[in-house]
Amino acid sequence: KQEVTQIPAALSVPEGENLVLNCSFTDSAIYNLQWFRQDPGKGLTSLLLIQSSQREQTSGRLNASLDKSSGRSTLYIAASQPGDSATYLCAVKGSSNTGKLIFGQGTTLQVKP
Amino acid sequence: EPEVTQTPSHQVTQMGQEVILRCVPISNHLYFYWYRQILGQKVEFLVSFYNNEISEKSEIFDDQFSVERPDGSNFTLKIRSTKLEDSAMYFCASSAAPGQGVGQPQHFGDGTRLSIL
Numbered sequence: 001k002q003e004v005t006q007i008p009a010a011l012s013v014p015e016g017e018n019l020v021l022n023c024s025f026t027d028s029a030i031y032n033l034q035w036f037r038q039d040p041g042k043g044l045t046s047l048l049l050i051q052s053s054q055r056e057q058t059s060g061r062l063n064a065s066l067d068k069s070s071g072r073s074t075l076y077i078a079a080s081q082p083g084d085s086a087t088y089l090c091a092v093k094g095s096s097n098t099g100k101l102i103f104g105q106g107t108t109l110q111v112k113p
Numbered sequence: 114e115p116e117v118t119q120t121p122s123h124q125v126t127q128m129g130q131e132v133i134l135r136c137v138p139i140s141n142h143l144y145f146y147w148y149r150q151i152l153g154q155k156v157e158f159l160v161s162f163y164n165n166e167i168s169e170k171s172e173i174f175d176d177q178f179s180v181e182r183p184d185g186s187n188f189t190l191k192i193r194s195t196k197l198e199d200s201a202m203y204f205c206a207s208s209a210a211p212g213q214g215v216g217q218p219q220h221f222g223d224g225t226r227l228s229i230l
Contacts, residue, residue, distance in 0.1 A: 043223035099161040
């Protein structure tokens with residue numbers, strides 16, 4: 001059974017710092033991996049999607065990498081800003097036959113001015 | 114940018130009552146999903162829907178739950194007889210326009226907070 005884990009559970013950094021959020025999954029046979037942002041009491045905003053054949057995806061100050069064989073993904077945030085404060089979730093899709101996303105518990109990021 | 118919309122944002126219901134949560138997916142998407150998030154816990158998959166039928170459901174999605182696409186725009190989740198443990202945030206999501214593959218990102222609504230008293 002696929003399990004997704006995110007470490008750390010919480011992170012506090014000063015503004016301007018570069019940071020890395022980690023996501024690991026137990027079954028390497030994934031179809032793709034999606035990173036989301038969740039603001040308190042709000043829905044999930046899709047940030048990046050990495051297909052299983054890809055190694056990384058970039059959007060602005062965000063870069064997500066995927067190492068399928070080791071069951072790991074990282075989300076790199078460059079030059080963090082207070083507006084980046086939120087919970088970041090990763091989720092994996094197991095195969096082309098399922099739409100089900102399996103989520104990690106998230107990393108809550110606080111960027112201090 | 115197109116978005117998934119959910120109503121109501123908060124629903125308070127007495128235990129044992131029926132509740133219907135409503136979603137308007139992105140207009141040209143073909144795949145629809147419901148997830149829930151109990152406070153402090155992970156987001157959990159409930160059900161996926163494609164071509165007017167359920168394509169997959171989790172063990173949470175028992176006989177008390179049903180989904181429907183009553184027209185070309187709405188997608189609903191019904192809970193027939195609510196229990197205290199149904200209290201959660203319920204998220205609707207959609208993905209994949211015609212011609213796109215199954216590996217498209219899922220786009221989520223802001224959720225309906227369901228409180229069972």
